[in-house]
Amino acid sequence: MSNVRILVACKRVVDYAVKIRVNAAGTAVETANIKHSMNPFDEIGTEQAIQIKEALAKAKGNAEVVVVSCGPAKAQETLRTALAMGADRAIHVETNDELQPLAVAKLLKAVVEKEKPNLVILGKQAIDDDSNQTGQMLAGLLNWPQATFASKVELTDAAMTVTREVDGGVETIKTTLPAVLTTDLRLNVPRYASLPNIMKAKKKPLAKFTVADLAVDIKPRLETLKITEPAKRQGGKIVESVDDLLDKLKNEAKVL
Amino acid sequence: VSALLLIEHKDNKVAASTLNALTAASTLGGSVTALVAGNAPESVVAEVSKLAGVSKVLVAKDAAFTHALPESHASLLVETQKKHGFTHMIAAHSAFGKNVMPRAAALLDVAQISDITGIEGADTFVRPIYAGNAIATVKSNDDVKIITVRGTAFPAAGHADAAAPTEDAPATTANSSSEFVSEHMQKSDRPELDSATRVIAGGRGMKNGENFQLLYDMADKIGAAVGASRAAVDAGYVDNSLQIGQTGKIVAPELYVAVGISGAIQHLAGMKDSKTIVAINKDPEAPIFQVADYGLVADLFTAVPEITKKL
Numbered sequence: 001m002s003n004v005r006i007l008v009a010c011k012r013v014v015d016y017a018v019k020i021r022v023n024a025a026g027t028a029v030e031t032a033n034i035k036h037s038m039n040p041f042d043e044i045g046t047e048q049a050i051q052i053k054e055a056l057a058k059a060k061g062n063a064e065v066v067v068v069s070c071g072p073a074k075a076q077e078t079l080r081t082a083l084a085m086g087a088d089r090a091i092h093v094e095t096n097d098e099l100q101p102l103a104v105a106k107l108l109k110a111v112v113e114k115e116k117p118n119l120v121i122l123g124k125q126a127i128d129d130d131s132n133q134t135g136q137m138l139a140g141l142l143n144w145p146q147a148t149f150a151s152k153v154e155l156t157d158a159a160m161t162v163t164r165e166v167d168g169g170v171e172t173i174k175t176t177l178p179a180v181l182t183t184d185l186r187l188n189v190p191r192y193a194s195l196p197n198i199m200k201a202k203k204k205p206l207a208k209f210t211v212a213d214l215a216v217d218i219k220p221r222l223e224t225l226k227i228t229e230p231a232k233r234q235g236g237k238i239v240e241s242v243d244d245l246l247d248k249l250k251n252e253a254k255v256l
Numbered sequence: 257v258s259a260l261l262l263i264e265h266k267d268n269k270v271a272a273s274t275l276n277a278l279t280a281a282s283t284l285g286g287s288v289t290a291l292v293a294g295n296a297p298e299s300v301v302a303e304v305s306k307l308a309g310v311s312k313v314l315v316a317k318d319a320a321f322t323h324a325l326p327e328s329h330a331s332l333l334v335e336t337q338k339k340h341g342f343t344h345m346i347a348a349h350s351a352f353g354k355n356v357m358p359r360a361a362a363l364l365d366v367a368q369i370s371d372i373t374g375i376e377g378a379d380t381f382v383r384p385i386y387a388g389n390a391i392a393t394v395k396s397n398d399d400v401k402i403i404t405v406r407g408t409a410f411p412a413a414g415h416a417d418a419a420a421p422t423e424d425a426p427a428t429t430a431n432s433s434s435e436f437v438s439e440h441m442q443k444s445d446r447p448e449l450d451s452a453t454r455v456i457a458g459g460r461g462m463k464n465g466e467n468f469q470l471l472y473d474m475a476d477k478i479g480a481a482v483g484a485s486r487a488a489v490d491a492g493y494v495d496n497s498l499q500i501g502q503t504g505k506i507v508a509p510e511l512y513v514a515v516g517i518s519g520a521i522q523h524l525a526g527m528k529d530s531k532t533i534v535a536i537n538k539d540p541e542a543p544i545f546q547v548a549d550y551g552l553v554a555d556l557f558t559a560v561p562e563i564t565k566k567l
Binding site: 014016017018019020022029040041045046056067078100105127128129130131132133134135136137138139140141144145146148149161164165166167169170171172173175176179185186192204221223224225226227228229230233234235236237238239242243245246247249254255256 | 261271278323325326327330340343350351352354355356357358359360361362365366367368369370371380384385386387388389390391392393394395396397398415432434435436437439440441444448449450451454478489495496500503504510511520523528531532533534540545546548549550551552553554559562563566567
């Protein structure tokens with residue numbers, strides 16, 4: 001395939017290494033003044049798009065990598081990270097309203113209709129709401145084929161062969177293009193952006209849209225009644241020896 | 257309440273996680289209709305019709321359903337919903353359920369409630385977020401509730417004496433633009449990480465990939481699966497597929513043994529729902545000891561072979 005446009009969706013989430021705290025009112029997780037990063041599965045998606053672009057460049061082909069994020073103004077930090085990794089340009093759909101997966105899928109559909117990509121890549125899930133829905137929903141709304149939980153991707157002319165992580169092993173499917181791809185952990189190891197590339201990314205184009213520009217109904221369908229801490233574990237018991245441990249596992253916990 | 261349960265099956269057998277999802281469907285309090293789609297689903301239909309709580313079985317027999325491609329299954333769900341008007345559509349939160357259900361939800365223009373661990377009413381559900389570091393209770397305002405169920409949160413449904421009646425599911429015309437090429441299922445004597453009742457995991461303290469053999473030796477004695485922390489994966493000791501944690505696999509076995517793992521937050525997120533946690537680490541200050549039911553402060557290179565010998 002000689003000329004490809006790849007759209008990659010990126011979400012800004014609380015960094016994976018941050019300890020999550022529920023707010024005092026029990027209505028949400030604390031997110032103010034807490035380190036955020038690009039959703040790790042979206043980093044894998046961005047990396048995959050850049051790898052496809054690099055492979056095509058060697059074969060005298062051309063790919064444009066467009067990254068998109070929906071959310072508040074700070075989503076632009078995530079887009080700049082993707083641009084520093086090697087994406088060509090960015091689209092920010094700005095809103096301070098809560099966005100649930102169906103709403104994001106509808107916003108992305110509107111962006112797809114403007115950009116007409118051959119391939120859309122999303123992370124298989126975001127590590128905040130853990131829904132694992134948006135890619136499949138987008139594929140349904142577009143009536144495109146979907147290849148989810150990918151651990152290997154090969155693009156050929158107008159077709160894509162994808163190895164998918166399924167329960168108990170892997171499965172390989174072939175889809176026509178355009179298609180929606182969602183990434184699993186083993187697909188690749190994302191690169192770090194170099195300092196010169198971070199500087200260059202500041203000058204790459206970033207277009208802004210509002211929800212109204214895209215004429216999408218983003219009203220939440222699910223109402224969060226409460227958020228609670230998970231039950232605390234009663235840990236901390238120290239055993240003296242291997243014999244002591246095996247005795248406790250056999251006779252106290254009864255797991256051996 | 258009238259619920260539709262999407263049956264997952266492979267090699268003529270109903271998937272274990274579907275039995276847990278059936279219990280969740282029955283908990284809603286109304287009727288449960290099962291939907292079986294496949295090329296030759298007869299033996300699966302016979303099994304499903306005798307599951308406790310199933311009141312009717314819809315059968316979609318078509319070569320298009322031979323492999324669980326999401327495009328054909330989602331359009332079948334949509335047609336079935338249009339004809340029967342179910343209030344709930346339910347599947348296991350397995351690779352299959354996760355692939356199919358959101359696509360059907362979008363086509364029906366309703367939200368999905370993923371990976372539920374509790375049911376508080378016909379429209380109110382409990383689900384973990386942030387890899388189980390917070391628990392959300394959510395209420396759906398949609399007419400149709402599309403739900404995927406975390407298997408470990410509900411017991412498996414049993415069998416009934418009488419067989420539920422069967423009828424044909426509505427016909428669909430959707431052509432799938434994707435095709436199945438091949439599959440490669442792991443044929444290992446060791447259980448799978450996701451569903452193992454015992455898991456032994458190694459961290460950076462293992463020092464290299466070869467030393468993981470110590471864990472495999474111990475695992476083989478007790479029929480355990482072997483996993484790893486992100487630190488061990490990032491250090492290149494083992495493959496990414498072994499990673500347990502927020503961005504890896506989430507496990508909840510009966511017994512979890514953490515070896516040479518310090519207990520970073522993102523690792524705890526992947527294993528803290530295990531029933532009994534054992535930590536073996538030479539650093540008594542390691543945070544893993546705070547969540548461990550039994551901590552052994554010892555050099556893993558002497559403790560693990562000793563355990564293997566004495567098991």
